[in-house]
Amino acid sequence: MSTSGGAAGAGRDPLDSTRAIASEIARDAGRLLMEGLGTRPAFGFKSEDINLVTEYDKRSEALIVERLARAFPSDRIVAEEGTTAAGDRGALRVWYVDPLDGTTNFAHGLPIFSVSLGLCVNRRPVLGIVEAPALGWSFSGTITGGGSTLNGKPIAPSRIDKLARALLVTGFPYSRTPVQSNLPEWEAFTGTAQGTRRLGSAALDLCFVAAGWLDGYWERALHPWDLVAGAAIVLGAGGRATDLDGSPFDGETGRVLASNGPLHGQMMDVLRGVAQRTSAPWP
Secondary structure (H helix, E strand, O other): OEOOOOOOOOOOOOOHHHHHHHHHHHHHHHHHHHOOOOOOOOEEEEEOOOEEEEHHHHHHHHHHHHHHHHHOOOOEEEEOOOOEEOOOOOOOEEEEEEEEEOHHHHHOOOOOOEEEEEEEEOOEEEEEEEEEOOOOEEEEEEOOOOOEEEOOEEOEOOOOOOHHHOEEEEOOOOOOOOOOOOHHHHHHHHHHOOEEEEOOOHHHHHHHHHOOOOOEEEEOOOOHHHHHHHHHHHHHHOOEEEOOOOOEOOHHHOOEEEEOOOOHHHHHHHHHHHHHHOOOOOO
C-alpha cells in the first residue's frame, strides 16, 4: 500500500461528519453480510442466468437506505435493488448504494465483495465509502480535503509510468451476448500490460487503484452504484477517474477509466486503438 500523496490530513474536511456517519452505516451492513458468507445463500436472478441477487443484498440495502434517509433526509438515495428514498428527483446530493458489490463472489463464499456508498453533488462524486468485511478493509475518501484512507491510514496510487510495468483490472457485463463484451479491450491490455485481472467487484477494483495495488482499471456497461464511491476514493487519493475518452467522470454513463495518473493517456490510447480496429464502442 502506498501512503505518500493524497490529501489526508490537509485541514478539516467539510464532509468529515458525513464520512463518519456513512462509514458506520457501511460497517453495520458489512456485519450483516458476514452472517451469510460461506452459507451458500439462496439466490435469484435479475437478468439472464448469471446476474445473481440474494436475500443479503436486499437486507443490506434495507439497512443502508433506512439509516441514510434518517441521517440525511434531504438527500436522494438510489440503490441497486430498486430502493429509492428521501429527497426528490432534483436533489443536488444523491447517494448511490450498492449493498453487496460482488454478489457472485459472495454467493460462492469468495471473500472479494463489498458494501459501496457513494455521494454525488450535482453529479460529481465527492465522497466514497467501500467496506470489505471479509477482508477487514474499510476504504473511504473525499475530494474536499480529507484524502483517501484504508483502515484510517492515508493511501495513494502507484507511480508506475509505463504500461508494460502495470497491473490492470477490469470486469465484464452480466450478459451472454457479445455486445460490449470487453474482450477486445482485455486482449489488447493483456498484450501490453504486465498483467490483467478480473476480481468481480468494481468498487474494490477502484479502491485497489487508489491504494496503489493495481495501476489502472477500465470498464463499461455498469451502473452509478458500482462506480461513484470508488471513483471518489481514487480522486481523493490523487489518482484519475474519467470516462473512457478522458472526459469528466459521470457515473450515469456506466463507463470509467481510473488510473494512477501517469498511465491514463496510455490506457486511453489502447482503448482508442481497439475502437478503431473493431466495432467496440468508443467511449
